[in-house]
Amino acid sequence: MKALLICPQYADALWTYKHARQFLGKKASSPPLGLLTVAAMLPVEWEKSFIDLNVNQLTDADIIWADIVLIGAMLAQQASALQVINQTHRLGRRILAGGPLFCPELIDQRLFTSVDHIIVGEAKGLIPQFLADLSAGCARPIYCQEGYPDIHLSLTPMWSLVDLRDYAMVNLQFVRGCPFDCEFCYGHVLNGHRQRAKSRPQIIAELDALYASGWRSSIFVCDDNVAGNSQLARTHLLPTLIEWMQANNYPFTFTGAASVNLARESELMDMLVSAGFESITLGIESPHEESLVEVHKHQNLHLDLLNVVHTIQSHGLEVQTGMILGFDHDPPEIFESHIDFVQRSGIANSLVSLLFAFPNTTLYDRLKREERLVPYEVGNCVHGAINFKPAMSLDSLTAGYKHVLQTLYSPAEFYARMEKFLDHYRPVPRPFHLQPAQLVTVARAIYYLGI
Ligand code: SF4
CATH class of the missing domain: 3.40.50 (Rossmann fold)
Structure with a gap:
């Protein structure tokens, strides 16, 4: 065949x-x-x-x-x-x-x-x-699929089919599932609330295979939530990664996604850094509490979210974030609130998107019951598309969304955020292998953007 x-x-x-x-x-x-x-x-x-x-x-x-x-x-x-x-x-x-x-x-x-x-x-x-x-x-x-399969059946990806030089990053996954219940999220629908972790030999085999393929760069750990089960991360995943990275002289860097409870876990943050994590994407979603309540983002409530970001930065991790506009409880001033929050956080890379109801999520089912779903051409907030009737007018929402993106990614606002980031970030010394390709990237950035 x-x-x-x-x-x-x-x-x-x-x-x-x-x-x-x-x-x-x-x-x-x-x-x-x-x-x-x-x-x-x-x-x-x-x-x-x-x-x-x-x-x-x-x-x-x-x-x-x-x-x-x-x-x-x-x-x-x-x-x-x-x-x-x-x-x-x-x-x-x-x-x-x-x-x-x-x-x-x-x-x-x-x-x-x-x-x-x-x-x-x-x-x-x-x-x-x-x-x-x-x-x-x-x-x-x-x-x-009935239920969730045994993750120990998962095999090492066939990297030999791919020319990895074409890609900026490689994904690996060690743990599936997330204990939280965010209404818009497909991750916990697909992978369940109980976290399932690959075995230590599986994790090592995947790292060995990627190393053997010649990859020496960034890995996105696409686990649903690296802080979803702190004990599992501290006693299983991270000790394995730390040991492997030390034994192989830190050939990779890692990034991944976590919930905001990470900021309460000092040991977990330190272990992430020791394992080679450089950044974490936090699911902050909104600075507006009523909107967070609406989508069952209970883990983000009653917290000083700016302090959460700065705490994680101070442990040596760059913070990126997912932010969403279009919740029913978003007030008219939500666009300025988003800009203000991201600017004060020092989060350079803020992935702001419009709310999108993915099929088979709790959000999709609710909007279907409320007869608010509308046809769409392409999904996942692409080109500012949404697939439901928002509470505020669609024109206001898309205009506000463009305003947020244009403001956050204008040079002045971006560089101001970088300064804020450097105020809070405490880099941790670790082995660094300069690759010729990184020098070329810096040269290209200077050519396109100037100094
Ligand atoms: S914390 Fe993240 S992965 Fe977990 S349910 Fe919420 S959005 Fe999904």
Whole structure:
């Protein structure tokens, strides 16, 4: 059998860093972790090929070569994924699809009728059954995950299928699940509230494989929440990372996402830094308490969120943040409140987006009950698109959103934030390996931006 794995193109969004990548000389942000992990689960005797449409073009000949085409996609890849499905269907090749895009709500909307087989949920628990059915000639149209599979079944991604030089960053995942219940979040729907961690040998094998591939740069640890279970992080994940990084002379740097309770965990912050974490993305979402209550972001309530950010910065971690506009309880002055909060926090990289109701989230179900969902072209806040009727007028919301982005990313405001960041940041000395590519990045930044 010949299997072609395809990663559809992402729609442009703030987090794809399209314009920032020109400084790095990279074609895409990161290779698709899920698809490369699925590749490792396919029979060893199968020939495998991989095309990332964020990096390369897909031709009819590529598809005709394959006996089966595997597509993994998120909502932000919907437009490209549908094109790939149509092209593959036209050429008469079998399609297996999975990933968050292929969720029950969109399947019910008959969006994927040309797909032969769909995996709903985590692939690791379903791929073996699909492969057995395929060889028996009775593969089903849909495979649904019951509960959450054993994370110890997860294999090391097949990095050999990818040219890592095309990417700015690589993703790894060690722990799935988050104990919190944010209304808009798909993470806890997909991965559950109980955190499931890979074993120490699995973690070491993934780090070894990436090291052997030649990667010597930044890794995004795409666990739902590295502070979701502090004890698990302090006694299992971080000791393993620290030991491996010390033994290998710190070849990587890490970044990841955490909830704001991280600021209460001094030992956890110190261990993150010792493991090589340089930055953390905090889910702050809003400076407005009523909006946080509305979306069940209870862990952010009754806290001085500015102090949370400054505490984490003072432990040697740069803080990035996700911020959201468009909650029902956002008052008219919310746009200025966001700007004021981000400026005073010293958060250089604030990913401000419009609220988007992802299918199968609690938010989506509520808005559906309230008959407020509206059709959309592309997902995930791309181009300022939303898929529901907001409480404030749509014109006010999109105008306010643009104002926030234009203000936060104007040079004067950005540099003012950097100064604020340096007031609070206390860097911790650690081994640093200067790469020639980093010097080229600095030269490009000077060329494009000046000094
Ligand atoms: S803390 Fe983050 S990962 Fe956890 S439920 Fe909230 S948004 Fe999702």
